[in-house]
Amino acid sequence: MAIPVATIVILAMSSSDDIWAHLLSTVLPEYVMSTIGLMVGVAIGTVIIGVGTAWLVSTRDFPARRIFEWALLLPLAMPGYVIAFVYTDTLEFAGPVQGALRELFGWSSPRDYWFPEIRSLGGAIAMLSLVLYPYIYLTARTAFLEQSVTLLEAGRSLGRGPWRNFLTLAVPMARPAIIVGLTLAMMETLNDFGTVDFFAVSTMTAGIFDVWFNMNSIAGAAQIATLMLLFVVVLIVAERWGRRRQRFHQSGARVGHRPLRPLSGSNRYLAFLACFLPLALGFIYPAAVLTNMAFGEASSDALDGFFSAAANSLTLSGLAAVFAVAIALFLGYGMRLYPNRVLAVAGRFSSLGYAVPGAVLAIGVITPLAWLDNSVDGFARSYLGISTGLILSGTIVAVTFGYVTRFLALSLGAVETGLGRITPNIDGAARTLGHSPLSVLRRIHIPMMRGSILIAVILVFVDGMKELPMTLILRPFNFETLATQVQQFAKAEQFADAAPGALAIVAVGILPVILLSRVIPTRRQ
Amino acid sequence: MVIMTSQLIIILNKKFWFFDMKKQRARLMFLTVGAASLVGTALIAGILASLPTVAPAAEKNEVNLYSYRQPGLIKPFLDEFTKRTGIKVNVTVAEKGMLERLKAEGRNTPADMVLTTDIGRLSAIADAEMLRPVKSEVLERNIPAHYRDPKGVWFGLSVRARVLFVSKDRVRPGEITSYEQLTDPKWRGRICTRSGKHVYNISMLAAVIAEKGEAEAQKWAAGVRENLARKPQGNDRAQAKAIAEGVCDVAIANTYYMALMTTNKKSPEQQKWAAATRVVFPDLNGHGTHVNISGAAVTEHAKHPANAVKLLEFLSEDFAQQMYADQNFEYPVKAGVPLNDLVASWGKFKPSTLEISKVAKFRPLASRIMDRVQFNK
Numbered sequence: 074m075a076i077p078v079a080t081i082v083i084l085a086m087s088s089s090d091d092i093w094a095h096l097l098s099t100v101l102p103e104y105v106m107s108t109i110g111l112m113v114g115v116a117i118g119t120v121i122i123g124v125g126t127a128w129l130v131s132t133r134d135f136p137a138r139r140i141f142e143w144a145l146l147l148p149l150a151m152p153g154y155v156i157a158f159v160y161t162d163t164l165e166f167a168g169p170v171q172g173a174l175r176e177l178f179g180w181s182s183p184r185d186y187w188f189p190e191i192r193s194l195g196g197a198i199a200m201l202s203l204v205l206y207p208y209i210y211l212t213a214r215t216a217f218l219e220q221s222v223t224l225l226e227a228g229r230s231l232g233r234g235p236w237r238n239f240l241t242l243a244v245p246m247a248r249p250a251i252i253v254g255l256t257l258a259m260m261e262t263l264n265d266f267g268t269v270d271f272f273a274v275s276t277m278t279a280g281i282f283d284v285w286f287n288m289n290s291i292a293g294a295a296q297i298a299t300l301m302l303l304f305v306v307v308l309i310v311a312e313r314w315g316r317r318r319q320r321f322h323q324s325g326a327r328v329g330h331r332p333l334r335p336l337s338g339s340n341r342y343l344a345f346l347a348c349f350l351p352l353a354l355g356f357i358y359p360a361a362v363l364t365n366m367a368f369g370e371a372s373s374d375a376l377d378g379f380f381s382a383a384a385n386s387l388t389l390s391g392l393a394a395v396f397a398v399a400i401a402l403f404l405g406y407g408m409r410l411y412p413n414r415v416l417a418v419a420g421r422f423s424s425l426g427y428a429v430p431g432a433v434l435a436i437g438v439i440t441p442l443a444w445l446d447n448s449v450d451g452f453a454r455s456y457l458g459i460s461t462g463l464i465l466s467g468t469i470v471a472v473t474f475g476y477v478t479r480f481l482a483l484s485l486g487a488v489e490t491g492l493g494r495i496t497p498n499i500d501g502a503a504r505t506l507g508h509s510p511l512s513v514l515r516r517i518h519i520p521m522m523r524g525s526i527l528i529a530v531i532l533v534f535v536d537g538m539k540e541l542p543m544t545l546i547l548r549p550f551n552f553e554t555l556a557t558q559v560q561q562f563a564k565a566e567q568f569a570d571a572a573p574g575a576l577a578i579v580a581v582g583i584l585p586v587i588l589l590s591r592v593i594p595t596r597r598q
Numbered sequence: 599m600v601i602m603t604s605q606l607i608i609i610l611n612k613k614f615w616f617f618d619m620k621k622q623r624a625r626l627m628f629l630t631v632g633a634a635s636l637v638g639t640a641l642i643a644g645i646l647a648s649l650p651t652v653a654p655a656a657e658k659n660e661v662n663l664y665s666y667r668q669p670g671l672i673k674p675f676l677d678e679f680t681k682r683t684g685i686k687v688n689v690t691v692a693e694k695g696m697l698e699r700l701k702a703e704g705r706n707t708p709a710d711m712v713l714t715t716d717i718g719r720l721s722a723i724a725d726a727e728m729l730r731p732v733k734s735e736v737l738e739r740n741i742p743a744h745y746r747d748p749k750g751v752w753f754g755l756s757v758r759a760r761v762l763f764v765s766k767d768r769v770r771p772g773e774i775t776s777y778e779q780l781t782d783p784k785w786r787g788r789i790c791t792r793s794g795k796h797v798y799n800i801s802m803l804a805a806v807i808a809e810k811g812e813a814e815a816q817k818w819a820a821g822v823r824e825n826l827a828r829k830p831q832g833n834d835r836a837q838a839k840a841i842a843e844g845v846c847d848v849a850i851a852n853t854y855y856m857a858l859m860t861t862n863k864k865s866p867e868q869q870k871w872a873a874a875t876r877v878v879f880p881d882l883n884g885h886g887t888h889v890n891i892s893g894a895a896v897t898e899h900a901k902h903p904a905n906a907v908k909l910l911e912f913l914s915e916d917f918a919q920q921m922y923a924d925q926n927f928e929y930p931v932k933a934g935v936p937l938n939d940l941v942a943s944w945g946k947f948k949p950s951t952l953e954i955s956k957v958a959k960f961r962p963l964a965s966r967i968m969d970r971v972q973f974n975k
Contacts, residue, residue: 287965550688
């Protein structure tokens with residue numbers, strides 16, 4: 074699993090001439106600044122939305138709370154490049170918003186008035202925050218639900234107000250979970266190319282592709298990618314170091330069935346609004362625009378090959394989800410059983426694939442796979458006199474392998490959070506009673522962390538549905554997924570024809586989200 | 599791994615479907631054995647199916663294509679090719695990473711042919727020595743020498759001109775006639791273009807380098823940047839739209855976008871953008887308008903080279919060339935193939951006589967110059 078990331082690092086070791094001197098003296102400072110700006114912005118945006126809404130729906134009672142519980146996850150199904158397109162259409166000069174303003178105030182040219190430019194760093198931050206906050210919502214909510222109620226009650230009884238209680242007790246206790254969600258959001262921000270490219274923001278990701286294609290230097294591109302990985306590693310290590318002496322297991326003392334705190338008067342509606350806004354902006358509005366296009370303007374071309382593409386998408390995402398979660402369980406449980414450094418580092422390292430732009434990671438996948446195929450072929454040629462050709466490269470196996478390496482971070486994160494909350498005392502007790510490690514995993518851990526496992530399955534599945542750059546490079550001949558179809562129409566600027574596919578990606582993403590909402594506990598235990 | 603997977607499936611099943619807990623073990627065994635045998639069978643079947651002998655067998659009736667061009671644009675050609683020759687065309691489309699995939703697959707690559715939309719990609723693949731020279735009288739007759747590689751490694755199939763779209767209202771005919779004039783201070787705050795790092799702009803700047811040398815080209819790029827009305831963004835159509843909206847007066851764009859907008863029935867607003875602008879064929883250094891080519895080549899390790907050459911020849915003949923003209927609104931490379939009426943209505947122009955492969959060599963330098971002048975900032 075670590076091989077693709079390792080391949081990129083190895084690629085980065087070959088010479089890239091004087092590209093760095095050139096970059097340093099010209100555009101690198103801008104790349105780095107906009108990357109940091111983007112990350113900080115998205116971090117703030119996603120944490121505020123994600124933690125805030127998670128807290129509200131897990132501890133307070135207000136109108137439509139039961140619906141928000143699952144609906145707040147929906148923006149996860151919306152690809153960043155799709156929402157970016159929808160909002161550009163709405164907010165640019167020719168769009169309905171500015172059109173209405175001009176009508177209202179009698180302006181005629183863009184030189185007459187100021188309007189925030191959607192194609193900007195701020196725009197990219199807003200778009201990515203809207204679709205990435207569910208990662209934090211998901212992990213924070215699970216943590217809030219499993220938090221010991223007695224501790225929070227103690228806080229209240231010691232005279233803390235609800236805000237202080239939230240900020241000084243609930244959030245710090247949920248920190249590992251929030252960090253897991255935030256790490257995923259940050260990695261996805263780093264690997265995003267579609268949104269920043271569309272908004273003309275020069276991030277390091279944009280720099281990778283520039284060096285790769287315009288300067289014909291894959292080595293230089295791999296070096297920038299490796300630098301970005303270092304960036305992520307430093308962040309993760311710093312965070313872990315910050316809480317190196319803390320342990321976050323839940324104690325056994327849980328109070329059964331605590332009612333949600335009802336909110337009074339206007340607070341009810343404020344809470345409603347706080348949950349409704351991200352949902353409306355991140356899902357309802359863009360989905361409505363897509364639906365409108367899909368049924369209004371799409372031509373019959375849009376349905377050509379739609380069903381086989383949908384079947385391919387489902388197969389790939391399903392396979393990737395099963396394998397990514399199985400491997401994450403294996404790695405996560407292995408790290409728990411044998412806490413040695415090698416395994417921990419290997420696990421962490423392979424999950425870094427998520428922070429690399431898909432097209433770059435695809436090179437990390439195709440290179441070792443083709444090497445393996447060619448070695449087998451070379452062996453067969455010299456000893457058996459036959460050619461086995463390429464067995465894995467350019468098959469669905471290669472694409473699945475690519476997905477699994479890319480999305481392992483998602484499943485590993487969820488599985489680790491789940492395992493981390495189970496105190497090792499339970500393992501000890503079960504082992505003393507004569508159960509093998511495998512039996513403990515099956516009979517105790519997996520049932521106890523069912524919620525986390527399902528979260529892992531769904532995250533990988535939904536992200537698999539949206540995956541584009543790796544699919545393009547690794548796929549077999551004549552093979553389309555929904556995402557590649559959307560891209561194909563969008564490239565040809567037939568946005569209306571792209572709408573049904575985009576809508577299908579979103580719709581398929583919704584099903585597991587609803588399934589998920591039925592499985593994760595909806596009440597505090 | 600298989601055991602873990604099966605267990606996971608069991609856990610999921612237990613939750614969602616009727617499932618007898620007592621049969622868990624039996625079910626586990628069943629799933630494990632089932633999954634293992636499935637994987638095994640699939641592998642063996644896959645290997646058996648794909649086992650050619652080392653000695654070259656007769657070519658199967660197909661040809662495998664790695665395409666940088668979007669399928670919508672090439673499908674009509676390929677369908678017609680299959681109809682005429684009975685040769686099936688398998689396609690995979692990607693813009694990024696094709697070259698690396700070809701390199702990694704080496705002698706076992708399934709690709710027989712590559713199809714690209716610009717000379718940059720084509721020459722990068724040629725430089726990596728992934729292509730084989732083709733000797734064909736048909737190709738040499740149909741494609742003028744300056745649109746193909748002297749050794750026959752690659753062939754241009756259509757010509758795309760990078761021109762100016764100017765505002766009909768705010769720019770008088772004859773007011774701008776060359777790329778050099780774009781740096782004139784009179785255009786301050788009046789020029790729009792897409793990202794300076796887009797292949798089309800990089801190729802254009804590479805042509806300026808080829809004509810005038812690095813120092814002059816850098817001065818030119820800095821001058822254009824100085825005159826930009828806004829940060830480079832959007833695609834070529836978005837620039838025409840900006841002119842229609844009054845954001846700027848002159849845009850740098852490829853001709854076929856004008857035709858695609860004019861004939862766009864699905865989004866009539868694009869017809870308005872086109873109506874607000876006019877095509878100007880600018881001159882570079884007295885040598886004509888900058889052009890790029892879309893092209894194709896046969897891979898070094900092609901398994902169906904004869905079929906690939908057939909496809910290449912088909913693409914250079916009248917039928918396909920006429921489609922390049924009428925469907926994609928590009929300029930056909932083959933002499934005597936009539937232009938699309940709309941394209942012809944913009945007038946005749948003089949395509950640059952610069953050797954196209956020479957221009958491609960300057961692309962990395964062009965990219966650096968774009969950085970040095972902070973074109974996109």
